[in-house]
Amino acid sequence: MQTSGIKNNTLARIFFSALQGNQPMANPELIAIRAMFTQDPLKMSTAELRTMYDGLGAAFPTAPDVTLTAETNCGAPAEWGVTPGADEKRVILYLHGGGFVIGSLTSHRSMVAELGRAARARTLALDYRLAPEAPFPAAVDDALRAYRFLLQHGINPSDIAIAGDSAGGGLTVSTLIAAREARLPQPACAVCISPWIDLEMLGGTMRSKAQEDPLVSKAILDLWAGLYLAKTKASHPLANPLYAELRGLAPLLIQVGSAETLLDDSVRLAANASVQEVSVRLEAWPEMLHVWHMFHPILGDARRALAIAGAFIQERMQGK
Secondary structure, three states: OOOHHHOOHHHOOOOOOOOOOOOOOOOHHHHHHHOOOOOOHHHOOHHHHHHHHHHHHHOOOOOOOOEEEEEOOOOOOEEEEEOOOOEEEEEEEEEOOOOOOOOOHHHHHHHHHHHHHHHOEEEEEEOOOOOOOOOOOHHHHHHHHHHHHHHHOOOOHHHEEEEEEOHHHHHHHHHHHHHHHOOOOOOOEEEEEOOOOOOOOOOOHHHHOOOOOOOOOHHHHHHHHHHHHOOOOOOOOOOOHHHOOOOOOOOEEEEEEOOOOOHHHHHHHHHHHHHOOOOEEEEEEOOOOOOHHHHOOOOHHHHHHHHHHHHHHHHHHOOO
8 A cells, every 4th residue: 555645754643544455354244235235336327326325325224313304594405413412502514425426315314413423413414416417516515505504503613513425525625625715714623534535536546446445436436527527627626625725724534444446535635634734634444445434333343433533523622
């Protein structure tokens, strides 16, 4: 595994825990999860993919103690989630993954609720507009509008975290950048789970991890990037934060699996953020797949990762 960017002493705040080299997978939970993915997304229509992804989320229903309430006033459909013990003053704005083309409140409902439980905060999951019906910058505009909604309704920025996975992880960073450019205060922190950052797909692990990653291929990302970008260049800073000025952004936690084609996206984002004096913590989890957090009911490492992300949010909201 390439770790040359991590060796620089200026990256002292990065915690990189991936295994070096290829290790045999022995986790029976992961073996069972891998067996779930046998369909080729390139052979499915966008409508079929959206239905399939929502079905995956519905396979893991929210716990019975989660209270869900629709929110219709923040510019795009959204949903509040509250678990027992949540601090009503603290909110996680959650941006789901799905390549900017699929994904919804349904697909991510259970995972979002458990992140809120771990952070002892309410969650506001956003159903931002998707491509190809609404290409870039629609998702960024929707996410920024939702952040403004929280601020305008009296939520202190120090009591807000923005979080997202995959495309939503990249959108999380884009939202921080857009908020800074709009002269809005930064939230307490942001959590990026398996983020898709580079819409040019130039990371070395896009190929070196292709045989390990059953979920994300360069071919499907090329397709989705084209649908999302439309006529926008893949180097636009709000679409590809690797080209953005990151200085002044909120502290970041990045969690990525070592078996992901998108591993290098996280490594490069962490390196850029650290060099630009953004507080960043990078965790690369051995053997883990893309957004393994979704499988928290059946995967111990998913529950542990959510607990760590929740603790990070709590600490940052408490000013630590």
